[in-house]
Amino acid sequence: MNKEFLNKRYKKEKRFILIGRVAVSLTIIFLVILLGSILLRGISGFYTTNIFLTTNLSQEIIDPENKKNVEEIYKSSWRKIARNSIYDVLSAFNKSKNIDKISRKDKRDFLKLFSRSSEFYIRDFTLENLDSIGKEVKISIPSSSLVDQFLKGKINIAVNEDDRPINDKQISWINFMVENKMIERKFNINFFYKGDSRNAEEAGILGAIVGSFFVILVAIIVAFPVGVMSAIYLEEFAPKNKITNIIEVNINNLAAVPSIVFGLLGLAIFLNFFGLPRSSPLAGGLVLALMTLPTIIISSRVAIKSVPPSIREAAMGIGASKMQSVFHHVIPLAVPGILTGTIIGMARALGETAPLLMMGMVAFIVDVPQSITDPSTVLPAQIFLWSDQPERGFEEKTAAATIILLVFLLTMNALAVFLRYKYERKW
Amino acid sequence: MFSLPIYFIIFIGFFSYLFGKNRSKKKILFKKNSGGQADHYGYYCLIWVTVPSTIFFLCWQIASNYIIEISTLESIPLEFIPEEDSLKKLLLENIIVVAEGGSSLAKVPKISVDNYKELKFFSMVGGYSCTIILSIILCLVSFRKIDPSLMAKNVIERFILSVLFISSVIAILTTIGIIMSLIFETTKFFNNVSFFDYFFGLQWSPQTALREGQVASEGAFGAIPVFAGTFLITIIAMFLAGPIGLFSAIYLAEYASPLTRKIIKPTIEVLAGVPTVVYGFFAALVVGPFIRRTCEDLGFSASSESALAAGLVMGIMIIPFISSLSDDVISAVPQNLREASYGVGATKSETIKKVIIPAALPGIVASFMLAISRAIGETMIVVMAAGLSARLTANPLESVTTVTVQIVTLLVGDHEFDSTKTMAAFALGITLFSMTLLLNIIALRVVKKYREKYE
Numbered sequence: 001m002n003k004e005f006l007n008k009r010y011k012k013e014k015r016f017i018l019i020g021r022v023a024v025s026l027t028i029i030f031l032v033i034l035l036g037s038i039l040l041r042g043i044s045g046f047y048t049t050n051i052f053l054t055t056n057l058s059q060e061i062i063d064p065e066n067k068k069n070v071e072e073i074y075k076s077s078w079r080k081i082a083r084n085s086i087y088d089v090l091s092a093f094n095k096s097k098n099i100d101k102i103s104r105k106d107k108r109d110f111l112k113l114f115s116r117s118s119e120f121y122i123r124d125f126t127l128e129n130l131d132s133i134g135k136e137v138k139i140s141i142p143s144s145s146l147v148d149q150f151l152k153g154k155i156n157i158a159v160n161e162d163d164r165p166i167n168d169k170q171i172s173w174i175n176f177m178v179e180n181k182m183i184e185r186k187f188n189i190n191f192f193y194k195g196d197s198r199n200a201e202e203a204g205i206l207g208a209i210v211g212s213f214f215v216i217l218v219a220i221i222v223a224f225p226v227g228v229m230s231a232i233y234l235e236e237f238a239p240k241n242k243i244t245n246i247i248e249v250n251i252n253n254l255a256a257v258p259s260i261v262f263g264l265l266g267l268a269i270f271l272n273f274f275g276l277p278r279s280s281p282l283a284g285g286l287v288l289a290l291m292t293l294p295t296i297i298i299s300s301r302v303a304i305k306s307v308p309p310s311i312r313e314a315a316m317g318i319g320a321s322k323m324q325s326v327f328h329h330v331i332p333l334a335v336p337g338i339l340t341g342t343i344i345g346m347a348r349a350l351g352e353t354a355p356l357l358m359m360g361m362v363a364f365i366v367d368v369p370q371s372i373t374d375p376s377t378v379l380p381a382q383i384f385l386w387s388d389q390p391e392r393g394f395e396e397k398t399a400a401a402t403i404i405l406l407v408f409l410l411t412m413n414a415l416a417v418f419l420r421y422k423y424e425r426k427w
Numbered sequence: 428m429f430s431l432p433i434y435f436i437i438f439i440g441f442f443s444y445l446f447g448k449n450r451s452k453k454k455i456l457f458k459k460n461s462g463g464q465a466d467h468y469g470y471y472c473l474i475w476v477t478v479p480s481t482i483f484f485l486c487w488q489i490a491s492n493y494i495i496e497i498s499t500l501e502s503i504p505l506e507f508i509p510e511e512d513s514l515k516k517l518l519l520e521n522i523i524v525v526a527e528g529g530s531s532l533a534k535v536p537k538i539s540v541d542n543y544k545e546l547k548f549f550s551m552v553g554g555y556s557c558t559i560i561l562s563i564i565l566c567l568v569s570f571r572k573i574d575p576s577l578m579a580k581n582v583i584e585r586f587i588l589s590v591l592f593i594s595s596v597i598a599i600l601t602t603i604g605i606i607m608s609l610i611f612e613t614t615k616f617f618n619n620v621s622f623f624d625y626f627f628g629l630q631w632s633p634q635t636a637l638r639e640g641q642v643a644s645e646g647a648f649g650a651i652p653v654f655a656g657t658f659l660i661t662i663i664a665m666f667l668a669g670p671i672g673l674f675s676a677i678y679l680a681e682y683a684s685p686l687t688r689k690i691i692k693p694t695i696e697v698l699a700g701v702p703t704v705v706y707g708f709f710a711a712l713v714v715g716p717f718i719r720r721t722c723e724d725l726g727f728s729a730s731s732e733s734a735l736a737a738g739l740v741m742g743i744m745i746i747p748f749i750s751s752l753s754d755d756v757i758s759a760v761p762q763n764l765r766e767a768s769y770g771v772g773a774t775k776s777e778t779i780k781k782v783i784i785p786a787a788l789p790g791i792v793a794s795f796m797l798a799i800s801r802a803i804g805e806t807m808i809v810v811m812a813a814g815l816s817a818r819l820t821a822n823p824l825e826s827v828t829t830v831t832v833q834i835v836t837l838l839v840g841d842h843e844f845d846s847t848k849t850m851a852a853f854a855l856g857i858t859l860f861s862m863t864l865l866l867n868i869i870a871l872r873v874v875k876k877y878r879e880k881y882e
Contacts, residue, residue, distance in 0.1 A: 009774055016776035020678025023671045027695050027750070030743045034698075037713050038705065230595030237588060238595070251598045256797070256867040257860065258804025260831050261605060264856045267838065268608030290601045297598065323584040351702025354806035354831070358838055380704040380807075387708050387811060395712070402705050413700060 035406075038399050045400025048188040048201065049148040050140045051114065051177060055085040055122055059134035068130055074123065082119035086111060093176045109170055113177075115142040115201050140184060145200035145393030147174055151183070154392065165392065191400065195366045196382065200393025203386070205401050207368045211281055211361070211376030212350060218285025218372055219292060219349050224342055226289075227296030231338075234297070235304040236326050255294035262291045263358030271359065279360040279375035287355045292345035299341020303334040336423035340416045347412040351405065353380040379405045432484050432558040440477040443566045447472030451573050467579040474586055475569035480562040484554065491550035495543065499523075502542040609860060612853030619847045620648045625854065627651065631817035631828075633837060633848050648851055650858070652817035656734065656827030660809060661802045663738025663823055664745060668798060671742075672749025673791065679750070680757040681779055692751070699747040707811030710740035715812055722824060729824040730814065737812040738823065741805055745798040752797065756790025756877065757783060789877045793870040800866035804859060806831040830855050 059066070062076045090102060090110045115121070121141040126133060149155050150166055151174070161167055177183050194204030230247075238244040266287035270276045276283040307330045315325035356362065362381040369376035377385070379401065386398040451468035500519060522536075526543040573579075617625070628649015675695065679688050715736040722729035729735075760783050768778040784791070814826030815836060837852035 009777070013774045013776045016779070017678070017682055020674050020682055023674035024678050024683075024691060024695075026671055027675055027698070027746050028691070030746070031694065031698055033713075034701065034706075034709055034743070037709065041712075226594045226597055229591050230598060233588075233591035233595045237591060247595055247599055250602050252871060253864060253867055254598055254602055256800060256863065257605070258800075258806070258831070258863055260804065260806045260834055261609075261856055261860050264834070264838075264853060265601070265605045265608055268612065268853070269604050293598060293601070297595075321580065321584060323587060347700070351700075351704070353702070353704045354810075354835070357806075357810075357835055360839075362839065380702055383704050383708060384807065384811065387711060398708060398712075402708060405702060406705070409700060409702070 038402050038406075041396055042399030042401075042403040044152050044154075045396035045403075046188055046191065047152075047185055048190070049143045049151055050184045050186055051143045051147070052138050052140050052182045052184065053085050053114075053118070053122075054088065054136060055081065055139050056088075056136050057081065057122075057126055057133050058084075062126065062133050070127060070130075073127065073130075073133075078119035078123045082114075082122050083111075085122075086114055086118070089177070089182070090173070093173060096176070106169065109167065110173060113144055113147050113170060113173060115144055116199050117202060118142075140186075142190070142201045143183070145391065146170070147183075148201060149392050150174060151178075151185075152396075154396070191397070195368050196364060196377070196385070197366065198364075200389075200391050200397060203394070203397055205379065205382060205404060207365060208377050208379045208382035208401070209404075210368050211365075212378040212380075214281035214369060214372050214376065215285045215288060215356075215361075215378055216346055216350055218282055219288040220342070220346060222286060222289035223292050223296055223345070227293050227342070227345075228300050228338055231297045231300035231304060232326065232331070235301045236330070237322070251294050251297055255298065258354075259291060259352055260354040260358070262287050263355030265290070266355060267358045277373050277375070279363055279365070279377075280373045281361075281369065281376055281378075282372045284356045284359045284361050284378070285372070287359060288349040288352060291352065291355065292349050295345035295348065296338075296342050299344070300334070300338045303337025303341065304330060306337065307333045333425070336419050340420050343412050343416040343419070347409050347416075350412070351380055351409055353378075353384055356381055357384075379408070430555075432555050432562075433481070435559055436477055436480050436484070436562055439562050439566055440473050443472040443476045443569060444469040446570065447573060450570060451579075454573060454575065464580075467583055468573055468577075470583050471577075471579040472566070472569040472573070474583065475572075476562055476565045479565060480558055483561055484558040487550075487554040487557065491554060495546045495550060498546060499539050499543045502536075502539040504536050504538060605860065609853055609857040612850050613857050616847065616850035616854045619850070624648060625650050629819060631833070633833075633851050648847075648854075650855065652819040653828060653830055653833055653855070654858075655819055656813070656817065657803055657829040657831075659734050659821065659823065659827055660738045660741060660813065660829060661799055663735060664742040664802045665795070665799060667739055667742030668745045668749055669795060672746045672794075672798070673753055675746070675750040676753035676757060677779060677784075680754050681775065681783070692754075695747050695750055698743065699751075701744075703744065703805060703807040704811070706740050706744050707807040707809075710736050710808055710812035714740055718824075727824060730826040732812060732814040732826040733824045734813065734827045735823040737809050740812065741802050741808050744805070744808065745801055748798045748801055749794050752794035753787070753791050756787045756794070756874075759790070760786045789873045793873040793877075796866045796870040796873075800863040800870075803866075804831065804863050806835065810835050830859050834859075 058081065061081055063069075063073055087102075087107065087110070090107065094100070094102060118141045122139055125137070125139050129137075146155075146166055150157075150171070155164060155166055157164060157166070157171065174183075190202060191204045193206055194202060195207030197203040234244065234247065238247075266283060270283045270286055271278055276286075311329050311333065312325045315329045316322070320328065353362075356378055360375075361377055362384055363375065363377060364385070365375055365377050367374075383398055383401050383405065386394045386401065448465045448469035451465050496519060499522060500515065503518065503522075522539050522543055526540045526547070625648055628647065629651050630647035630649045631652050632647045679691060683691065715731050715733065718733055718736050719729045719731045764782055764786060765778055768782045769775075773781065809829045809832050813832055814828055815832065816826070817828045817833075818825060820827060834852045834855050837848050837855075
């Protein structure tokens with residue numbers, strides 16, 4: 001009887017441990033699924049499909065008088081050249097299949113296999129190689145995102161022809177091009193060198209990365225000095241009175257205010273009251289600075305507090321004033337901790353989207369911003385924008401951009417951990 | 428990048444530092460009596476010169492811009508003046524663009540353009556010369572002040588102290604800014620919509636208030652469905668995160684070996700570092716479609732923007748908040764309580780259930796409250812994975828909307844600021860702000876009291 005009771009209790013103990021194990025493993029499984037599903041979807045986004053197009057750079061169309069005037073060449077009818085060479089491929093296909101006539105619809109469908117800006121690639125190639133005018137050259141131009149997605153196996157072709165974005169004819173064309181070795185798979189350079197675009201094959205994240213850089217720059221310039229100075233004041237100089245108490249409570253609560261409320265603040269104060277330019281990294285950075293301020297203050301205070309009082313007393317003992325003891329001795333010892341806190345705060349700011357949504361930084365912006373007052377977008381906002389795009393090719397772009405964002409965050413956090421381990425002192 | 432006087436101020440500041448330092452060396456015997464070293468006198472002059480003149484210059488710029496705008500508006504001939512205020516602003520912007528050498532599609536009166544140019548020129552010349560003269564005068568004054576009786580070091584330290592104080596006040600100003608801007612817009616909102624309708628209305632459809640003179644142009648601003656949606660998603664999230672977070676915390680604090688703890692704890696905290704937009708993408712792309720497919724296979728109908736998808740992903744997001752805070756409070760329970768329990772023959776799980784959890788309960792409750800406040804204020808997951816239409820439902824497979832989603836949809840892309848629609852967003856904002864603030868204040872209090880108990 002007694003033994004039975006004991007066994008029951010031991011079983012309960014085992015069950016309890018099992019529940020704990022399950023909880024921990026579930027958490028880790030969630031993490032793995034989250035990161036894994038994004039990695040799986042995103043890796044293919046770093047690759048793209050190009051088509052080798054044999055182009056006749058006809059002298060008559062480009063430079064009839066052979067003046068080699070770059071401006072005139074720039075303006076010539078590139079669209080015609082691009083179309084001609086694309087239709088040549090279609091004719092070659094028809095020849096091989098013994099089809100005589102080309103219908104209008106076929107032409108239109110065939111054009112859909114190529115990037116909408118093919119003509120610009122041909123133009124840029126020609127401007128770099130002026131000698132090739134009048135010759136037939138092989139130029140590698142991006143395919144449309146349709147071909148790219150099809151070759152990556154992301155389009156389900158088992159369904160009815162009407163229900164999928166690609167029809168049977170287009171598939172046979174693509175297979176023809178694959179057989180003739182016209183298709184090349186390469187690293188997607190456009191993704192890192194271009195701004196946003198409506199065409200999935202053209203869209204890149206450079207604009208968003210530069211925008212994020214400017215936003216973080218503004219945030220750090222504002223939040224770092226203000227945060228560190230108020231931490232110094234509160235930790236070293238503030239008298240123990242009501243005002244100090246209010247400031248402290250206030251900072252703790254500010255750290256927990258939802259980020260979207262900071263967006264409302266920015267909208268009402270920075271945009272409407274001070275009239276800062278909408279969508280600019282300046283306004284966005286200021287909002288993020290206010291948002292990260294509590295994080296920086298709290299971690300800087302911890303860092304300053306961890307410097308032992310003996311340091312201060314020693315400095316004052318040899319005649320330094322309070323100010324001198326703080327600025328010459330305490331702060332230098334607290335710098336690693338302060339920097340760690342700042343980097344963690346900035347990493348949070350880098351991944352923040354909601355307040356920037358309010359500041360108009362979620363917008364379709366093609367140009368890469370040049371200054372902190374230009375309209376721009378940021379990396380997480382770009383992810384948000386692309387995730388909304390119905391076109392299939394954007395899905396892997398979104399995941400690829402997410403990978404880039406996570407890599408940035410990981411680097412920043414690793415830097416913070418490194419700083420902490422390298423310079424942390426135990427007193 | 429900066430305008431001329433700023434460079435001048437930097438230059439004269441540097442110059443006054445050097446001369447102040449030299450002059451103090453000549454006038455003061457540093458060994459005998461002094462209010463500092465030669466350097467301090469240099470910095471004294473530097474502060475005296477740069478700070479007032481920079482402030483003066485900035486004030487001049489702001490004030491002159493304001494005055495110029497007003498006088499330009501007044502100079503617009505009668506036939507150009509549009510009726511609406513927003514159009515007036517646009518006209519003013521066009522005038523400024525034209526005056527600065529750009530071209531504008533709209534017709535702008537030439538008189539005001541000339542007027543603007545003229546005033547701008549005067550303000551520039553006046554501002555520049557006044558700033559430069561002021562800084563020179565300040566430079567001379569500060570030189571004259573250098574004297575053995577001047578305690579330069581103390582003056583500098585007082586100055587630095589006040590700068591430190593001002594920066595710590597910025598946090599308070601931020602809070603005041605938040606509260607003021609929210610209250611200001613919200614009172615305007617309650618002028619149009621009654622208090623009672625907002626808090627007890629069952630219909631939320633702000634879109635109808637777009638056009639004036641429309642039938643039912645007031646729109647419907649009953650916030651109950653919106654809050655119901657928020658709570659539904661929060662409850663789903665807490666159902667997932669609560670048990671998992673708490674049991675992870677118990678396992679890590681009581682059972683796990685130090686090595687396991689060292690590896691698992693940071694791994695769980697990675698979840699807290701993932702940006703919310705990534706969770707949103709995950710919810711909209713992976714979890715939402717998965718739930719819909721599973722439900723279709725089982726024979727229910729589910730929306731692809733179901734509350735369940737958003738709630739579950741949000742739950743994953745808040746696991747680390749619960750687990751790390753609960754872990755802290757469980758570890759803070761004094762060892763002698765555990766040992767007393769083992770001493771009377773309890774097993775480890777019995778000790779945890781009967782002794783440690785009751786002792787740590789206030790802290791655990793606080794961690795739950797913080798997690799709830801996090802979930803209520805979370806934006807990106809619900810914007811990407813939850814719906815837009817406010818439906819009053821308790822079915823987690825239907826799509827619901829939340830406070831944050833409504834704030835975002837009401838404000839994004841809306842340029843006209845004074846409509847009831849945008850003000851409604853601020854009313855929702857202040858409700859959200861007060862709810863999270865209340866939860867936080869209570870939670871922080873509980874944690875603080877609890878810590879004191881065992882210290």
